[in-house]
Amino acid sequence: MKVGFVGLGNVGGKLAGSLLRNGIDLRVHDLDAVKCADFVARGATLAESPAHLMATCEVVITCLPSPAACDAVLRQMLPEVRAGKIWIEMSTTDAAEVARLAELVETRGGLAMECPVSGGCHRADTGNISIFVGGPRAGFDRVLPLMTILGRRVLHTGDLGTASTLKVMTNYLATANLLTLCEAMVTMKAAGMDMATTYEAIRVSSGNSFVHETESQLILSGARDVNFTMDLVMKDIGLFQDIADRHNVPLELSPEIIRIMADGQARFGERAQSDQIIERLEEVAGVSVLADGFPTALVDDEPEERGYEVSARRQDAQ
Numbered sequence: 001m002k003v004g005f006v007g008l009g010n011v012g013g014k015l016a017g018s019l020l021r022n023g024i025d026l027r028v029h030d031l032d033a034v035k036c037a038d039f040v041a042r043g044a045t046l047a048e049s050p051a052h053l054m055a056t057c058e059v060v061i062t063c064l065p066s067p068a069a070c071d072a073v074l075r076q077m078l079p080e081v082r083a084g085k086i087w088i089e090m091s092t093t094d095a096a097e098v099a100r101l102a103e104l105v106e107t108r109g110g111l112a113m114e115c116p117v118s119g120g121c122h123r124a125d126t127g128n129i130s131i132f133v134g135g136p137r138a139g140f141d142r143v144l145p146l147m148t149i150l151g152r153r154v155l156h157t158g159d160l161g162t163a164s165t166l167k168v169m170t171n172y173l174a175t176a177n178l179l180t181l182c183e184a185m186v187t188m189k190a191a192g193m194d195m196a197t198t199y200e201a202i203r204v205s206s207g208n209s210f211v212h213e214t215e216s217q218l219i220l221s222g223a224r225d226v227n228f229t230m231d232l233v234m235k236d237i238g239l240f241q242d243i244a245d246r247h248n249v250p251l252e253l254s255p256e257i258i259r260i261m262a263d264g265q266a267r268f269g270e271r272a273q274s275d276q277i278i279e280r281l282e283e284v285a286g287v288s289v290l291a292d293g294f295p296t297a298l299v300d301d302e303p304e305e306r307g308y309e310v311s312a313r314r315q316d317a318q
Contacts, residue, residue: 001024001058002056003019003025003027004027004047004059004061005029005053005062005063006053007064007073009035009065010228011121012063015124016063018125018126018149019149021127022149024149025045026039027053029046029052051076051080054080054085059085059087060077061090062088062091063090065091067093074087078104078108082109084109085110087102088113088114088143089102089115092116092232093114093164094168095161095165096161098134102135112160113134115133116131116132117129117150118170118171121226122298127304128305131150131151131155132162132166132167133157134156134159134163135159136160148307149307152307153308153310154309155310155311168236168240169243171240172240174210175237175261178274178275178277181202181209181212182219182278183281184198185198185219185278189288194291195290196220196294199217199220202216214226215274215275218294218295218298223296224273224278225275225297226275228273229272229273230265230268234258234262240254267279267280
């Protein structure tokens with residue numbers, strides 16, 4: 001099977017690397033020629049355009065930074081879509097938008113599936129990331145073999161659009177958790193607590209979380225680079241707010257989270273690393289939240305293994 005991949009950024013490049021590492025016949029395209037050259041040096045084939053990928057591959061995966069970018073790429077590929085072709089969207093995007101694009105693919109006889117990922121760049125790099133898959137069950141079965149190379153836990157979420165909706169929700173929760181961790185750690189530093197002890201207290205307690213075990217370490221080391229920029233955060237939390245607005249849910253925390261992250265962009269730059277948001281509080285509190293012995297980069301220490309489908313837990317009816 002020939003697989004095409006468009007978008008070799010922070011996440012996409014690592015996902016494409018998993019395909020290449022596992023012997024998939026991979027063809028790549030990206031606007032960054034340096035990234036493409038790196039993949040070619042490792043054995044991938046360079047495609048001159050997204051349209052060329054769709055013409056020469058059975059499956060084309062896109063992993064792009066915005067809905068607008070996804071639209072532009074798919075429109076280039078669309079003339080080459082026909083029966084037997086599969087488009088897999090792995091970007092974090094709007095459910096209505098992915099459904100709109102999928103209809104264009106399906107009208108031409110192709111299969112469209114959405115497969116956003118969750119778990120951080122370090123797990124994308126090892127094939128241990130989680131993947132949400134939205135689309136028909138028959139389509140899920142067709143793409144599952146590829147998904148078990150790209151990720152560890154693969155969840156069929158239901159119809160097309162459900163995966164994007166759930167992915168946006170998880171990114172909202174991660175951002176909310178990051179902001180509360182920033183407040184907690186700055187407050188503990190101001191109160192004179194040892195920061196390594198503070199980290200461990202959170203880790204072994206009811207306050208623990210995936211975000212704490214990953215991003216808090218990068219904050220404490222001073223690296224503050226989780227490979228996820230504030231513009232991407234703003235896109236995701238904005239999409240979550242849009243879902244709430246469409247369904248008349250009067251959120252209270254979400255608008256404040258958006259305000260805080262927008263202020264972070266104004267202070268540190270539109271594409272500043274998301275973990276730099278702690279520096280807003282450090283500045284006004286006059287403290288520096290650092291500790292010795294924490295890593296400057298995240299490394300997934302779980303051994304790579306073939307992924308598998310996971311299912312929603314449902315309590316049996318009484």
